[in-house]
Amino acid sequence: MWQLRVPCNCHAYALRLDLPHSTGRTVRDVHVPDGFINAPVSVAAGAVAVAGVAVALRGARRELDDRTAPLAGLTAAFVFAAQMLNFPVASGTSGHLLGGTLAAILVGPYTGVLCVSVVLLMQGLLFADGGLTALGVNIVNMALVTVLVGYGLFRLLLRVLPKSPASVAGASFTAAVVSVPCSAAVFTLVYAVGGTTDVSVGKVAAAMIGVHVLIGIGEALITAVTVSSVLAVRPDLVYGARDLVKPLELRRTGTRDGAPGGTPDRASGPAGDARTPEGPEPSGASA
Amino acid sequence: MGAGHAHRLYVPGASPVHRLPPQCKLVAVLAFVLLVVATPRERLWAFAGYAALLAAVAVAARVPLRLVLRRVVIEVPFVAFAFLMPFVANGERVRVLGVAVSENGLWGAWNILAKGTLGVVASILLAATTEPRVLLLGIERLRMPQLITQIATFMLRYGDVVTAELARMRVARASRGFEARDLRDAGVLAKSVGALFLRSYERGERVHLAMVSRGYDGRMPVLHDVGATAAQWSLAAALPLTAALVTLAAWSV
Numbered sequence A: 001m002w003q004l005r006v007p008c009n010c011h012a013y014a015l016r017l018d019l020p021h022s023t024g025r026t027v028r029d030v031h032v033p034d035g036f037i038n039a040p041v042s043v044a045a046g047a048v049a050v051a052g053v054a055v056a057l058r059g060a061r062r063e064l065d066d067r068t069a070p071l072a073g074l075t076a077a078f079v080f081a082a083q084m085l086n087f088p089v090a091s092g093t094s095g096h097l098l099g100g101t102l103a104a105i106l107v108g109p110y111t112g113v114l115c116v117s118v119v120l121l122m123q124g125l126l127f128a129d130g131g132l133t134a135l136g137v138n139i140v141n142m143a144l145v146t147v148l149v150g151y152g153l154f155r156l157l158l159r160v161l162p163k164s165p166a167s168v169a170g171a172s173f174t175a176a177v178v179s180v181p182c183s184a185a186v187f188t189l190v191y192a193v194g195g196t197t198d199v200s201v202g203k204v205a206a207a208m209i210g211v212h213v214l215i216g217i218g219e220a221l222i223t224a225v226t227v228s229s230v231l232a233v234r235p236d237l238v239y240g241a242r243d244l245v246k247p248l249e250l251r252r253t254g255t256r257d258g259a260p261g262g263t264p265d266r267a268s269g270p271a272g273d274a275r276t277p278e279g280p281e282p283s284g285a286s287a
Numbered sequence B: 001m002g003a004g005h006a007h008r009l010y011v012p013g014a015s016p017v018h019r020l021p022p023q024c025k026l027v028a029v030l031a032f033v034l035l036v037v038a039t040p041r042e043r044l045w046a047f048a049g050y051a052a053l054l055a056a057v058a059v060a061a062r063v064p065l066r067l068v069l070r071r072v073v074i075e076v077p078f079v080a081f082a083f084l085m086p087f088v089a090n091g092e093r094v095r096v097l098g099v100a101v102s103e104n105g106l107w108g109a110w111n112i113l114a115k116g117t118l119g120v121v122a123s124i125l126l127a128a129t130t131e132p133r134v135l136l137l138g139i140e141r142l143r144m145p146q147l148i149t150q151i152a153t154f155m156l157r158y159g160d161v162v163t164a165e166l167a168r169m170r171v172a173r174a175s176r177g178f179e180a181r182d183l184r185d186a187g188v189l190a191k192s193v194g195a196l197f198l199r200s201y202e203r204g205e206r207v208h209l210a211m212v213s214r215g216y217d218g219r220m221p222v223l224h225d226v227g228a229t230a231a232q233w234s235l236a237a238a239l240p241l242t243a244a245l246v247t248l249a250a251w252s253v
Helices: A009-022 A039-082 A100-107 A109-126 A135-160 A165-194 A201-233 A239-244 B022-037 B044-061 B065-088 B103-129 B132-141 B146-175 B183-212 B230-252
Strands: A086-090 A093-096 B093-096 B099-102
Touching: A039 A100, A039 A109, A039 A135, A039 A165, A039 B022, A039 B146, A039 B183, A100 A109, A100 A135, A100 A165, A100 A201, A100 A239, A100 B183, A109 A135, A109 B103, A109 B132, A109 B146, A135 A165, A135 A239, A165 A201, A165 A239, A201 A239, A201 B183, B022 B044, B022 B103, B022 B132, B022 B230, B044 B103, B044 B230, B065 B099, B065 B103, B099 B103, B103 B132, B132 B146, B146 B183
Parallel strands: none
Antiparallel strands: A086 A093, B093 B099
């Protein structure tokens, strides 16, 4: 049940509405509905979310300049699609990708925050997934916290680990595995301040963090393998590991490095050298 | 935007609700949901009043009730959560049908069910009467930074394309005999996610080049304006204003 089932292209949105919910076994992460958190705390979380997104807007322009809209838009579409990919957590339940850490490592923290926030905004406005008044809480939990914790930890680990693809995979695994329970912990914190129900904070914390430790492992596996597979094919596209890409050097005949048999200049296009034979076939040329 | 088919969530129509400018509807829905959330949970009649207001909007917009009910399914997970509440919450125990449950828990469950459902129905009505593209114009009118609405536009435009790509990958996996059984199969799924990211990002690069070659300089030209008149604003305000009366009554009783 946890594999993506799309009957037809035009049912793509129906999938979001029907499949994961009607089964009732999918763990919907922390898409908080209206009425779960009281009005003042919702408004306060909304203010934090607005501030965070404003900072991300400024930073994303620096990360991508005038390419921001199309690239961040397509990355948001990617996060939206990737969130449909469910994976098994424990017997009978499955979680889906949050994608905050993955997006931050691949396209940069600011763009990552923007992409996940836009996905949440659209889910709230169009798909009624997550309450409109809870949008601030959702953005704080699922965009700001996952990206801050995940990306921060990822960069910290890369600084101490040796510069190799294996440590990129390890760092992204650790970052994702920590970021998901952190998001659950922040949700518990918000609940402790503004929760409308009388379930003790301890119980909520135990249930939320317990489940999300499990979800975090699945998320971390997928994040690490995804980052490594992108790193193998287009290392220039992994923003978080961009200092691992060696600058291309121009080799000339006559120097010691030159190839003996007469292929003098082997400088190829950007990242051309890094393509591995087992990479996926290049995508179609239509835009 | 040249999406290949009409959006599934939108119910085409020409009712007064459909014709309202998107920014008016957005403000109305947001104010309405905020008022609902701020209502004390013990005033059962207030929530009945809100539901009646939404029903009136649905009738005015000629959105079939069956469609609204079908989409309310989205809240099934938190309905399940709400049903747990009376059993795990603290506070005095009362007996309902011979089972001891927490009274506070019952109120908590009611609170989430009522407010959550009203919020979901309000969102459904908004999405059913406003095309996503127009909704984005409305958000932009409300001073949302243009970059956000541009990103959202691209997400909506290419969401179908990327999802379809993911579906083709699933078919490809399945036709090679792959069936994900447990967490160890996550590697295969993750490789698909990696390929999906590359294809999405490279598509983004091509889209950007295509846009630059047509004169894109970081801003989108405004093709049609969605200005609102005072009459339209006051028509849209009918919903939150009536709701505000209900809220006031609920607080003062």
